[in-house]
Amino acid sequence: MQKNYQMLKPDSLIFDMDGTLWDASDTYTAAWNEGLKAMHIDRVINRGELDYMMGWERRRVLEHTFPDYPVEKQEQIYDAIVAAQDRLLPETGGLLYEGVAEGLARLATKYKLFMLSNCPKNAITQFLTFSGLTPYITGQITHGENGMPKHHNIKLLQSKYGLQNPVYVGDTETDQIQSDLAGVPFIFIDYGFGQTEKYALKFSSFTQLTDYFMAL
Template sequence: MQKPDSLIFDMDGTLWDAVDTYAYSWNEVFREKGIDKTITRDTLAGMVGWEGKKVIEVLMPEFEHDKRVEIYSTVNDKRHNLIREKGGILYPGVKDGLKQLAEKYPLFILSNCAKGIIRQFIDWAGIDDLIKDELAHGVNFMPKNHNIKLLMDKHGLQQSVYIGDTA
């Protein structure tokens, strides 16, 4: 294997744990909309890394697709504010590790999250100076393999290594 020319990190489950904040955002929206439903940490933890379309099908099977999308959009709006306030748990050594790696490689973040969430994470974690670019599933609703290729093409990368908690 050739030496990598860049590192592309998954976010949720790899760099941090924000499941409690994510669950809180769901439950706040359900409460505000008068929906008698509670999402637990355990339920969401098993869905980390899933695309939003699959998450909303599993979490809200009782609603039609358009209603699911509407609720999910509201959850994501709420999540933007909550990440600033509540954040998550940055895994031990992540910030120092990224600093060391950024000395040798351009670093990127790619996730199956909603548009804007990666930026919220980068700002919350204080790692903006370490990350060259990011791409969220919510930008184009394409799978990770497609978005990895987009990042590689955009930045002229040949030997990227993807680092994540799922294949």
């Protein structure tokens, strides 16, 4: 537990998307393979490969997946994948984790809610539209908008909205590290794509998280 965290009442909750609010890996996998086909690359990506990289920043993903291609070619591949995702995600979306829709509606009555992800530029908006959860989210920011790491974007949200005591809710060690760099408590959801041993609080369901914060 982070020192004195229990004495703090957050004024806002910032949520990661993939592995925290929903699972859209099947759609992402289809988008990747459509993009690779459009680029005439003879390769098939499976869901397990994408799940392993979930939450990584764009450069790390491209360097890991296409190490033998020059940066310019990597970026062209990425653009093709994002174009496919922009078409597919609004159609097939993903599966909301149990309790997310009801939980965000409840939490929004007490806190300002935000979303922050290392996804492409349009993905959070597509998530919100597909899920019908737009009314509950005050603001959002993606890695695809500015290419910056999560700790930087957490601070941008703090500055823009005047947040005094935000927490970041995520599912990976990367989320934990970035929260620490931003100086905000990390709330770990353990049903997602990653693991970490460092967190302020841990929950095994979104309903459990909702009940906790509504009781503060």
